[in-house]
Amino acid sequence: MSHNQIKVNSVSPGPDPNIQLSLNQFSEFNSTLNPGDALVWDSATGKFIGTPLTGGGGVGGAVDDKIFILGQIESFDYTACGYTFTTGNPICFYDANPYNSFPSGKITPNSTTLGTNSDFYESITLASGKYEIYVQIDADFTADGFVGYKIVDNNNNDLTETYEVMKGAYYTSTSALKNQTILTTINLPVTTTIKVVIESTVNVAATQALSASRTSSILIRSAE
Numbered sequence: 001m002s003h004n005q006i007k008v009n010s011v012s013p014g015p016d017p018n019i020q021l022s023l024n025q026f027s028e029f030n031s032t033l034n035p036g037d038a039l040v041w042d043s044a045t046g047k048f049i050g051t052p053l054t055g056g057g058g059v060g061g062a063v064d065d066k067i068f069i070l071g072q073i074e075s076f077d078y079t080a081c082g083y084t085f086t087t088g089n090p091i092c093f094y095d096a097n098p099y100n101s102f103p104s105g106k107i108t109p110n111s112t113t114l115g116t117n118s119d120f121y122e123s124i125t126l127a128s129g130k131y132e133i134y135v136q137i138d139a140d141f142t143a144d145g146f147v148g149y150k151i152v153d154n155n156n157n158d159l160t161e162t163y164e165v166m167k168g169a170y171y172t173s174t175s176a177l178k179n180q181t182i183l184t185t186i187n188l189p190v191t192t193t194i195k196v197v198i199e200s201t202v203n204v205a206a207t208q209a210l211s212a213s214r215t216s217s218i219l220i221r222s223a224e
Contacts, residue, residue: 068107069099070121071217078208081122082114085208090195091137091149092120094213107220110193120213123154123195128188130223135182135196137165138215144168145203151182154193160184162199170202185223 070093078085081092092112096119100107108125111118139147146166151159163182182196196218 066222068220075214080117081120134219140205143203144170148200
């Protein structure tokens with residue numbers, strides 16, 4: 001039939017009569033594509049090449065957004081971190097396999113120095129740079145109450161204001177006063193160790209079980 005006389009790159013049409021070509025059959029493409037790549041014109045070779053996307057957003061999970069996560073809905077008895085849930089102590093985050101897409105040496109989690117389980121982390125060392133930090137915590141309460149917490153540096157200088165997690169009637173009477181999760185951006189001129197510390201508590205169990213490890217987490221993202 002007449003339509004079979006038309007070919008593209010030596011490929012004949014099918015009976016429908018569509019011509020199906022793979023990307024590699026185009027002479028102006030000389031590369032391979034991975035999930036999340038974009039086609040970019042390379043003037044040096046005169047061809048399109050596959051190039052990974054970078055920066056914010058995401059395509060199929062392929063974009064490297066430089067993210068660090070401690071606390072991924074795992075749980076372990078909080079007593080194994082070695083710290084009680086009382087004023088002045090750091091809050092430990094439990095993670096058997098922390099997620100870290102930063103370059104080596106940019107972010108280093110530091111395991112508890114007092115506890116029996118090294119999958120509890122009491123601080124994080126950050127190389128100089130600008131970071132977005134998100135923190136949420138949970139705790140076991142003995143009655144309606146709250147726990148106030150903040151981020152400090154290795155010299156106990158405040159890097160954020162105090163945030164509060166509340167329970168019950170205490171929550172309904174004071175919830176307008178404080179945010180419950182930390183969401184902040186910090187710019188560190190030098191390598192700095194940070195930690196989340198407890199500033200104050202009301203009716204919080206000093207000895208925690210699973211809640212503090214299961215639903216407490218910290219996420220750090222590059223803001224550069």
